[in-house]
Amino acid sequence: MDRPVAVITGATSGLGRITALELAARGHRIGVVARSRPKADALVSDLRTVAADVPVDVFYADLGLIAQAHRVGREIAAHYPRVDVLVNNAGLHAFSQRTTAEGFAEMTAVNYLGPFVLTRTLVDRLSASAPARIVNVASEASRHAGTISPRTDLRRVDPHSRRESMALYGRTKLMTIMWTQELARRLDATKVTVNCCDPGFNTTSLGRDLPGSRVLERVLRLLHIGDPRKGAGIIVRLATDPAFAETSGGYLSVRDAQPLQCPEPGRDPRVQRELWDETVTLVADREDR
Secondary structure (H helix, E strand, O other): OOOOEEEEEOOOOHHHHHHHHHHHHOOOEEEEEEOOHHHHHHHHHHHHHHOOOOOEEEEEOOOOOHHHHHHHHHHHHHHOOOOOEEEEOOOOOOOOOOEOOOOOEHHHHHHHHHHHHHHHHHHHHHHHOOOEEEEEEOOHHHHHOOOOOHHHHOOOOOOOOHHHHHHHHHHHHHHHHHHHHHHHHHOOOOOEEEEEEEOOOOOOOOOOOOOOHHHHHHHHHHOOOOOHHHHHHHHHHHHHOHHHOOOOOOEEEOOOOOEOOOOOOOOOHHHHHHHHHHHHHHHHOOOOO
């Protein structure tokens, strides 16, 4: 364990894959949380190309399920004596409503509940590894959330259209910013910092459910639009740059890490605390199933 350990979700494609490759090149031991074994195997092969001697550990879980997020967090904590960096990058934009086996909207579960549970499960290991960092990937789509009612929105599973999906996706990203800032108030920043970022527009598989998305993705790549290396850059900076060693509770832009405000209506610390408390209550009886 002479290398710093970075645990990354959503690392088998897009921003997470580039982040994993960059951190491996910088000497980190990489822990990957993945659902797909073939995709994880392909990532491990790519990591070996970048750094032949980099240790890579794969932990399998569906982070859209609270029980699995909690279980894999315990596995990671038991496996590593220390965790220096946790990057919560896995995300989903669902253009129609799908519910998980636990009864939650899949987009809410993957984008918010899973990272929340994983992080809470690992927070003691992170604190014991001080100084450690948590990086949550948010989005400026949070500006489209419109409203936030924690008790209601966490439980919403009503059908939605493709057009309505943007506000719902934005709400999950607003929740990401809100719980990042609430967690920052609960942690000792001299031991663990937690920040989130807007990675900008990136040509990734995030919108894979949209008809024609594969063709659109190829066209954008050919036109060099939405290069995900730029979006991954802000994640890597927050995870490693000494300039952010004492920054916590921040929401930073892909544009030269400029500070952003949490959008209304999620900016009030009282609403952020309400979201936290409602979430803890919601997940409590599902974590150990």
